[in-house]
Amino acid sequence: MNGMLPQAPVPFGTASRHDGQMQHTIRQPISSIGTGLHTGRRISLKLSPAPENTGIVFRRNDITLPPLAARYDTVVDTRLSTVLGGDGGDGHAERIATIEHLMAALAGCGVDNIFIDVDGPEIPVFDGSAAEFVFLLECAGIMPQAAARQHIHVDRTVRVEDGDAFAELSPATQPGLTIDISIDFPAAAIGQQRYVTLVEPGAFRQHLSTARTFVLQPEIDYLHSVGLARGGSLDNAIVVNGDSVVNPSGLRHPDEFVRHKVLDAIGDIYLAGGMINGHFRGHKSGHTLNNRLLRKVFAEQANWHRAPLGAPLSTPQPQAA
Structure with a gap:
């Protein structure tokens, strides 16, 4: 959905293979x-x-x-x-x-x-x-x-920013974790993309798990110069050069870039120490903002509580903590 910005969550499946309780x-x-x-x-x-x-x-x-x-x-x-x-x-x-x-x-x-x-x-x-x-x-x-399972319920909106990039967690509007991420890269092969989903096993396996990490061609020389990306290759990363994808096999999904950002966010958010019941929204966010967000959430007890997933949903708070 390169350049397309859907306005509502799109859960690709509603039944988990496992008992979420x-x-x-x-x-x-x-x-x-x-x-x-x-x-x-x-x-x-x-x-x-x-x-x-x-x-x-x-x-x-x-x-x-x-x-x-x-x-x-x-x-x-x-x-x-x-x-x-x-x-x-x-x-x-x-x-x-x-x-x-x-x-x-x-x-x-x-x-x-x-x-x-x-x-x-x-x-x-x-x-x-x-x-x-x-x-x-x-x-x-x-x-x-x-x-x-004791889920971590988000009780009020918490947000962190870095320029025009941001990441926030809000109270859930439906049981589970929903993710809404948008990206905007100057490289024409990526551009603007957005992806919204409910995290559950079937959707994750089918729509997100195969999305690969990516890197811009000009960044590769720098990474090598500082001793990083020594194991990187076209077999384990998408390489983008302007309006082109260097990998001969191309993309697995037209919007693989934002799907991978969603995958990264799911992994980073799971560092909360349990399953989150809430709504994550991010724009141009990455590992640093994701971690800053969790630290801010857990800095105040009023932001969260633990309870089974079937507990009543919290009433959303309009203000950002």
Whole structure:
């Protein structure tokens, strides 16, 4: 929908494959190997079941690093990806980078509790989308647990801005998380795009999970000069040069760029520490604004509360916090 701005949410499906009232994990461990987008390293990834109320926990098995809970307040960098950090025991922060696509898959598939082990400083990029992560989760099997899921309900509108870019969370107008994102790039191949959806497993898998990350051709030399994007290729990213897409296979969706921004936002928002019940709206937002937004939401208890999804919807507040 390049250049088209729909005015109302468009949920591509209404029935979840999983009971949204209960927590979920995976049935059995599953592993894969891929390349780190920024380091270019070969990295092993293992996903394992976790007990109720564990949350999403990242662990590095190549260094001594305490487990990292996937939360907004353990994020230490957002410049080119979302990066978790902790104390490695010698006073230096150790990191796990590029977590957003995996986090999006976990949110999109409805996984609450899981252990994620890697033997390197970032999550493998695979094809630059969340599709491989969804495949792994579905191969492992997603199963309900005994504990009820406590959603994080947004009680009043909270907004952060950076120039003409903004991100905000508002009280839900329907159960679950709705996403409304618009982008505006000078590159003619991207231009203005907008995408609006209700986040649920069927829609995520079919319409969002395959959307790949993208980069502008002029940015590549800079990234390489600062030691980043060493593992980047046309196999795991869309490269845009003006009005052209460099990838020989072209795009998977006409609006793949904004779909990927939605995917990123879903992953970043899941760092709230649970499923959000609310409405996210962003314009030209990215990892930094998304993280700033969560920090502002949780800075005041009046902005949110925990309750089952079936609890009465909060009354929207017109003012921005």
